[in-house]
Every structure is written in C-alpha cells, then in structure tokens.
Amino acid sequence: MTDHPPTPPAGDRSARLAGLLERVEEQLADDLVPVEIFNDEDVFRGEMERIFTHTWVFVAHETEIPKSGDFVQRRIGLDPVIVTRDGEGGINVLSNYCRHRGTQVCQTDAGNSRFFKCPYHGWTYSNTGELVGTPMLQRAYGERVDPTDWSLLKAPRVESRQGFVFASLSEDVPPLDEYLGGAGWMLDLIVGLHPDGMRVAGPPDRYKVRANWKSAAENFAGDVYHVPNLHASGEQVRMAYGIDGAADLGRSYEFENGHNFMGHAWTEVLGPDGVLWGYPPRVKDHFDLSELDETQLRVVRDEPPTVGNIFPNFSFIRVFSPTVPGGPLVAFTSFRQWQPIGPGEIELWSWQFVWKFQSDEDALEDYVTGQFQFGSAGIFEQDDTVAWEGIARAGASPWARKAEMSFHYQQGNKSEIDQSPDPDWKGPGLHRLTGYGEHNQLNFYRHWLKVMKGPEPTDVKPTGAAPTGVEPAEVQS
Ligand code: FES
Numbered sequence: 001m002t003d004h005p006p007t008p009p010a011g012d013r014s015a016r017l018a019g020l021l022e023r024v025e026e027q028l029a030d031d032l033v034p035v036e037i038f039n040d041e042d043v044f045r046g047e048m049e050r051i052f053t054h055t056w057v058f059v060a061h062e063t064e065i066p067k068s069g070d071f072v073q074r075r076i077g078l079d080p081v082i083v084t085r086d087g088e089g090g091i092n093v094l095s096n097y098c099r100h101r102g103t104q105v106c107q108t109d110a111g112n113s114r115f116f117k118c119p120y121h122g123w124t125y126s127n128t129g130e131l132v133g134t135p136m137l138q139r140a141y142g143e144r145v146d147p148t149d150w151s152l153l154k155a156p157r158v159e160s161r162q163g164f165v166f167a168s169l170s171e172d173v174p175p176l177d178e179y180l181g182g183a184g185w186m187l188d189l190i191v192g193l194h195p196d197g198m199r200v201a202g203p204p205d206r207y208k209v210r211a212n213w214k215s216a217a218e219n220f221a222g223d224v225y226h227v228p229n230l231h232a233s234g235e236q237v238r239m240a241y242g243i244d245g246a247a248d249l250g251r252s253y254e255f256e257n258g259h260n261f262m263g264h265a266w267t268e269v270l271g272p273d274g275v276l277w278g279y280p281p282r283v284k285d286h287f288d289l290s291e292l293d294e295t296q297l298r299v300v301r302d303e304p305p306t307v308g309n310i311f312p313n314f315s316f317i318r319v320f321s322p323t324v325p326g327g328p329l330v331a332f333t334s335f336r337q338w339q340p341i342g343p344g345e346i347e348l349w350s351w352q353f354v355w356k357f358q359s360d361e362d363a364l365e366d367y368v369t370g371q372f373q374f375g376s377a378g379i380f381e382q383d384d385t386v387a388w389e390g391i392a393r394a395g396a397s398p399w400a401r402k403a404e405m406s407f408h409y410q411q412g413n414k415s416e417i418d419q420s421p422d423p424d425w426k427g428p429g430l431h432r433l434t435g436y437g438e439h440n441q442l443n444f445y446r447h448w449l450k451v452m453k454g455p456e457p458t459d460v461k462p463t464g465a466a467p468t469g470v471e472p473a474e475v476q477s
C-alpha cells in the first residue's frame with residue numbers, strides 16, 4: 001500500500017479561517033481589509049459553505065424561460081443548477097447532478113424539454129426533478145429502486161421580484177422580499193417604470209476573469225472613485241461624457257443585508273435632459289410614473305441608481321452613453337453576475353436588458369450600446385476586469401501576506417465633503433449626497449463578515465479538501 005499525505009483535518013482549516021476572520025474584524029473596525037480574503041482557499045471554501053448555500057442567489061430572469069418546458073442552466077456558487085418552467089407554469093431550480101453517479105443530466109445552456117436524460121447510464125428525470133425512467137429497471141434492479149426516493153435535489157426556496165428569480169439552497173432564509181429590503185425597492189424603480197417591465201435582450205455573455213468575486217461586487221456596490229481614472233480613455237474616444245464628475249455627482253444608497261446602490265445626479269450637469277437616467281424621449285415617453293411615491297419620484301428624476309450590487313453576487317448598471325463616438329445618447333441596462341469558480345477566478349455573466357414595449361429595432365440600439373461598454377469586449381468592461389485581476393494577484397502574494405498588507409477603505413475618515421446620511425431621506429436604508437466615502441463597500445464587507453462569522457451552518461458538513469481547481473461541469477456554449 002502507498003502512504004498518501006493526510007488530508008488536513010477540517011478543524012485545522014476552520015481554525016485558520018476563524019483566525020483570519022478575527023483579523024478581518026479588527027481591521028474593518030479601522031476601515032481596512034486584509035489582502036488574503038481576495039484569494040484564499042479557506043476563505044473561498046467558507047464562502048461556498050456559509051454564503052452561497054445559505055442565502056438567496058439570482059438564477060434567471062423569467063423572460064429567459066417564458067414557455068412550459070423552457071430551461072436554462074445556471075450556477076449557485078460552485079453547483080450547476082437547471083432552472084425550468086414546468087407544465088403548470090411553475091419555476092423549479094434543480095440540481096444538475098444525476099442521483100445515480102452525479103453526471104450532469106443537462107449538458108446544454110438552454111432549451112425546451114420536459115425531460116432530462118443523463119448521458120451516462122440513462123436515468124431520466126422530469127422537468128420538476130422526479131426520476132421517471134431507469135433503463136432496464138427490472139433486469140438491473142428488481143425492486144431496489146423506488147423512483148420517489150431518487151429525484152434530483154431541488155432548491156427548497158424559489159421566489160421572484162420584478163421577474164428576477166432567486167433561489168436558496170437552504171430552507172432557513174427569510175422571504176425574498178424581506179431579504180432584498182431596500183434593494184427590492186430599487187429593483188421596482190429600475191424595471192417597474194412600464195407596466196410590461198423589461199426582458200433579457202438575449203443569453204448572457206460569459207467569460208472567465210482571474211479575479212475574486214468580491215472585487216467585482218464591491219466595484220458595482222458603488223466604487224465611483226475609479227471612474228475618472230480607470231475609464232479616462234472612454235471619454236478620450238468620445239464614448240462617455242462627464243466621467244470626471246462620477247464621484248461628485250454620486251448619491252449612495254446603502255441597504256440591509258449588504259445590498260448597495262449608487263445613483264448619479266445627472267440633472268445637475270445635463271439639466272432636464274438628465275431626468276430619468278438621460279433616457280431619450282423615444283423611451284422615456286412610454287414610462288408610467290403614476291404608481292411612484294414622492295421619494296421614488298425624486299430618485300428616478302434626479303438621482304437614479306446607476307450601479308448596484310445585491311449581496312452576494314448580482315449586480316446592475318444603467319448609464320447613458322453615445323451609440324457611436326460622439327453620437328446621440330442612449331441609456332442601457334445590464335444585469336451581471338460574478339460566478340465564483342475558485343479563490344481567484346470568476347466567470348463573468350452579463351445580460352443586456354431592454355424594455356418589453358420596445359420594437360426590435362429600437363431595442364437593438366440600446367443592446368449594441370450596452371455591449372460596446374459592458375459586453376465581453378466592452379471598453380469599460382475591459383478596463384475593470386484588468387484592475388480586478390491585480391487584486392487577486394495581491395491577495396495570493398506570499399510577500400503581501402508576510403507583510404500583513406491590507407487594502408485601504410478609509411476615504412470617509414477626514415474628507416472635506418459632508419458624507420453623513422441625508423437627514424431628509426424618507427426611503428429605505430441610508431442615502432448620502434456624495435459618491436465619496438467607500439461607505440457602500442464597507443457595508444458589503446461588514447455583511448460579508450457577519451455571514452462568514454455567523455453560526456456554523458448545521459446542514460453543511462465541513463470538508464477538509466481545498467476547493468482549488470474544483471469546477472463544476474463546464475456550461476457548454
Ligand atoms: S450517472 Fe446518471 S445514469 Fe448513471
């Protein structure tokens with residue numbers, strides 16, 4: 001027999017993670033964050049076990065699966081799931097692991113089918129997860145297989161808001177609306193300006209980035225400080241305007257459960273043209289604002305949310321941009337998800353959204369403009385992802401760790417700008433009349449720490465194995 005090196009006991013890894021989280025807590029009290037949480041195997045394993053299997057995670061928009069039998073393949077943390085529309089119109093979020101040996105029963109991104117037949121031995125499941133076919137059942141098994149015991153695992157909680165479907169792998173979570181809190185209020189403003197709402201313009205762009213998922217989430221939570229610097233070239237090629245004012249015109253929205261949005265007071269520089277995100281009349285003339293209260297009207301007219309992140313990994317951007325260099329302005333809407341693959345790698349998923357009332361031609365203009373900026377080859381997207389990759393490199397650096405390097409989130413400490421919460425704010429959460437301060441990023445990390453340090457989940461057995469290189473089935477293109 002060969003001696004194998006022993007797997008580190010789960011307790012050792014848990015103890016190391018606990019020590020690291022203590023250090024995060026000490027540092028966060030001083031608005032600092034230790035570098036290693038951005039590329040660390042134990043932190044990543046902890047995130048998968050304590051966050052992604054215990055909270056609401058976005059899985060699909062209802063317009064991606066409008067008809068009975070429609071399905072899309074998605075992920076919750078490391079796990080591939082199939083999101084199906086069944087014959088009754090219900091939405092199911094099924095584990096994509098065959099109950100026989102684990103092979104992925106669905107090997108395509110999207111389609112329409114009532115059944116999923118596993119490619120390995122042929123066990124077949126309905127689109128609600130029941131085992132409905134077992135090849136050579138009598139010859140192979142006799143009476144050993146009771147199909148009712150061998151359904152696909154199913155997310156116990158599935159709920160939606162404004163067509164955005166979220167699932168939780170844990171039963172023990174509050175209702176989705178309660179979890180979203182102020183972020184749900186923001187979603188209502190963002191896509192509820194027309195009774196028909198919005199739809200996906202197509203399947204998501206997807207590509208891998210060697211970055212940690214939190215770097216993308218904190219950026220979209222409200223990092224407007226980077227815009228005039230990192231994205232300066234966008235203005236130089238006349239594909240963006242006014243980016244120097246990104247922080248000064250910023251208006252932050254900070255909500256419970258680590259959700260954050262950042263708005264912009266476009267009307268201060270664009271006047272009436274900046275109302276309602278700067279949408280051109282061909283779009284905003286269709287909006288119906290009659291259901292909005294006074295605070296909501298103030299937000300959509302004067303300080304509309306431009307970016308945001310719903311904890312943990314679902315983000316939003318709506319900004320105006322020229323269709324071509326120096327061309328007319330168009331507002332585009334993208335929702336995006338930072339799918340964790342490993343401690344220092346994500347798969348970036350990006351959907352463009354358009355209004356359902358738009359004609360295909362009208363919608364195409366918005367879609368293409370969004371792709372120019374935030375598609376996989378978008379100029380803003382390329383700027384951002386290169387910067388985030390540097391963070392993951394620092395996070396894994398033995399030198400940075402040895403030197404106990406921390407990242408700096410102390411913008412708000414002694415700034416000359418008034419960063420205190422708006423005393424006249426009547427909406428949910430906190431509102432600030434500036435984009436400076438890194439308050440949203442800190443709100444994200446404080447919630448992250450709370451969940452990571454929270455009571456050990458009782459329904460997940462900690463593993464000793466490191467997750468590096470663990471990657472669920474590649475979602476096929
Ligand atoms: S692994 Fe699916 S049928 Fe065997």
Ligand SMILES: [Fe+2]
Binds near residue numbers: 227
């Ligand atoms: Fe950016």
